[in-house]
Amino acid sequence: MTILTILLMAFVTYCTRIGGYWLLNGRHISLRTAKVMEVAPGCVLVAVLAPDFASGKGADLLALAVTALAATRCSLLVTVLVGVGSGWLLRQVIPF
Incomplete structure (x- = not known):
């Protein structure tokens, strides 16, 4: 059930991202909106x-x-990797 939930969340996330590109394709957006x-x-x-x-x-x-x-100090991808990695590692080391 957990894997199915993760896959569905990934699918919905993908749909929202591609939906934004599809809706805004060929339209001019302001710098602030970007x-x-x-x-x-x-x-x-x-x-x-x-x-x-x-x-x-x-x-x-x-x-x-x-x-x-x-x-x-880092890009979004590096920040996410650091967050996930440090969360996992610290939960293994610090029991409380």
Whole structure:
């Protein structure tokens, strides 16, 4: 069931991304709109992950700090990889 959920979430995410390209194909958008669309994936990621960080677990909070630091210095892809990796590693090392 978990794999099916992940696959369906990936499919819906793909559809929203391709849908945006399809709807805006050939249309001129303002610079401000383009900038908003560039940061939207990061905002969605934060909205999905924020409840886990509100748990108050030390490992999650430390992973959040590491990810925030990476976000100030790295691209979105690297930041996501650092966030996932540090979250996993710190949950293995810090039991609380």
